Amino acid sequence: MTMLTGAGLWWYFDSLQKDRMERAAAKGAKQAKVAGAAAIGGDFELIESESGKPFCLDDLKGKFSLLYFGFTHCPDVCPDELEKISSAVEMVNKEVSKGAVKPVFITLDPERDGAKQVSAYVKEFHPDMIGLTGSKDAITQVTKAYRVYFTKAGVGEMTGNNKEKDEDYLIDHSIITYLLDPEGEFVTFYGKNYTDREMATSIVQNIMSWKPNT
Numbered sequence: 726m727t728m729l730t731g732a733g734l735w736w737y738f739d740s741l742q743k744d745r746m747e748r749a750a751a752k753g754a755k756q757a758k759v760a761g762a763a764a765i766g767g768d769f770e771l772i773e774s775e776s777g778k779p780f781c782l783d784d785l786k787g788k789f790s791l792l793y794f795g796f797t798h799c800p801d802v803c804p805d806e807l808e809k810i811s812s813a814v815e816m817v818n819k820e821v822s823k824g825a826v827k828p829v830f831i832t833l834d835p836e837r838d839g840a841k842q843v844s845a846y847v848k849e850f851h852p853d854m855i856g857l858t859g860s861k862d863a864i865t866q867v868t869k870a871y872r873v874y875f876t877k878a879g880v881g882e883m884t885g886n887n888k889e890k891d892e893d894y895l896i897d898h899s900i901i902t903y904l905l906d907p908e909g910e911f912v913t914f915y916g917k918n919y920t921d922r923e924m925a926t927s928i929v930q931n932i933m934s935w936k937p938n939t
């Protein structure tokens with residue numbers, strides 16, 4: 726926010742010096758810049774799965790964090806990615822300091838992933854992993870903010886009654902891990918192609934070069 730306000734003030738004073746045509750061009754450029762800066766990230770209102778208490782972006786501030794969106798019934802991709810994230814976090818812990826980056830899992834499946842389910846799930850991967858769930862609306866909001874794609878998918882031919890059919894589904898989702906800085910700002914993201922080592926190297930570099938946005 727500080728940066729956007731600064732940019733806005735700069736534009737305001739700068740534009741006073743320019744004629745009307747230049748002002749119009751500068752305004753367009755400024756709007757494009759603001760839209761770009763706001764493209765990924767932002768606040769959310771979720772539930773921390775272990776305590777059952779509200780959890781928002783402020784609760785992540787102070788340290789770097791890694792956000793991953795998935796669902797606990799995911800057969801292989803989510804477990805693989807969460808193991809990779811946990812391994813990268815261990816590397817960063819060793820190279821920087823313990824707790825230098827917080828791993829966070831956010832469910833895309835609030836219907837099945839209540840607090841108890843998510844809390845048990847994240848413990849399978851890393852003791853420091855924070856598990857977040859929330860209402861369907863709250864999950865939709867955070868996925869829009871972080872540009873996460875997800876959609877319910879069937880699992881092929883189903884037998885049994887309709888209730889079973891309704892509850893047995895998969896979720897196709899983007900496989901992206903987001904790095905946020907200690908001010909909760911989006912820094913970069915890591916795709917499935919990243920190894921734990923590559924992810925850790927990038928995180929360490931970002932931690933070492935980070936400066937507060939004063």
Ligand code: NI
Pocket residue numbers: 795796799800801802803804898
């Ligand atoms: Ni998955």
